[in-house]
Amino acid sequence: MIFKQMTIIGVGLIGGSLGLAAKKKKAVKTVVGYGRRRGALHKAVSLNAIDRYFLTLPKAVADADLVVLATPVGTFKKLCQALAPHLKEGTVVTDVGSVKGQLVGELEALMPEKVNFVGGHPIAGREKSGVLAATGTLFQGCQTILTPTAQSKQDVLRQVAALWEAVGAKVSEIDPFDHDRILGMVSHLPHFVAYALMETLSHPQVAKLDPVRYSAGGLRDFTRIAESSPEMWRDIFLYNKTSMLEAIDFYQETIEKIKKEISAENGPGLLELFERAKVIREKAPSK
């Protein structure tokens, strides 16, 4: 047992899956859920993702040894302000958000003395959201990034890492700002790209030809990418603004470069481009 009581703030796909897996692996003794909708929390209990729940934050966190923030990134600051005064000494607070950077320092600063914050990000997800999509194997074989700062304590980091390892994840430690650059490239940029494509196809001048009727597998893969929780992605786009705009700039440069190859009808150049894509394909983890 790594933590006695784990309180999950936001029992959706990620929070619910963590509860399920941590209970199954006996990494925690009790899982408490906090949320705003009683129906969803009730469902979470019946799915065995949590043992019990509270609709009031102070009660939910009062006895927690670990608090996990699993709501959209944009809610973290307010939540931490609200829950901090109710934590007992020695509590560890972590999160599962897709953005780190300066947010980590800001949350750290909101913690009372003798409470430690460790930023975390399990790189797992599905197109579906909500606790009904939760599964005890979601983190099996996935990468989880912890983002320590100068203030982080080694023993606390080790405890949080042990929880993720218990549910099957491979844990790395990365600087919070590097985390945002990396995720900006391999996750946030792809989602941006997919949403931009969908938006292009919605343009009235394009839509009048009803092109989507004649689409096939290629487009379907894109629509799948553009299918996750809108609130979550809004917050990611806003909170990782700097790295995203940097990644988009790179992407725009690449578009101009390939456009030139097409304009110049550079067949060998295009073949080389397709070959380089293979390298990335072979590097991408299969899970």
Added chain:
Amino acid sequence: MIFKQMTIIGVGLIGGSLGLAAKKKKAVKTVVGYGRRRGALHKAVSLNAIDRYFLTLPKAVADADLVVLATPVGTFKKLCQALAPHLKEGTVVTDVGSVKGQLVGELEALMPEKVNFVGGHPIAGREKSGVLAATGTLFQGCQTILTPTAQSKQDVLRQVAALWEAVGAKVSEIDPFDHDRILGMVSHLPHFVAYALMETLSHPQVAKLDPVRYSAGGLRDFTRIAESSPEMWRDIFLYNKTSMLEAIDFYQETIEKIKKEISAENGPGLLELFERAKVIREKAPSK
């Protein structure tokens, strides 16, 4: 039986699947294959995709009632120049290429008198290529576009449509240039977008953070898109240059628009964008 002898030029994924399906549905009596590699053609016979094959073009097409061009688009003109003198009267020539536009008129002009050309494009495909990936159900439920011109004969169009319907496709007739605009948007642009993303991730300044190691499902869907035959895609990019550059311009405008929403931290605007993506998703055929 719609055609007595069908000769397939290029027995790969699409050509092989057409042979398999047309034989199974008895839409043709005999299927002859033409290609350059004896090994692949031999394999195609053993898979029952063709009945026999020739490595010389004149022999392959001499007795054909229907000739189907199923090689990359860039080879069509040379092939038609080479095979035209060897066709018998009344032969129908069609293709399965992803680009139409002015190429249709050019191929039409290469045909001898009493030979009819009809442009065709089954919107089907898999990431895999080659006859080993061929399947008799590839065209089941897929859209096939025929691209008639002012010179096209109604009875010839009907015959070609009947062949595609026999193998399970839904047939539409679309102007060759509209075809290129439509496919430019829903197929060629998505592939461009995916290759541009892969290329961005290959950039040394990005690659030094080894970001792909931390990628998940989103990126995997992209790598799948960027997995089809390089030669085929080179030819599509080059032959559909005009419509592609037009589609890319639209896409670049959209990128600028979304970038502005991110820069301005326009949360409600981003949520609206994600909502509009849903409309496209619901319109895209499930097969």
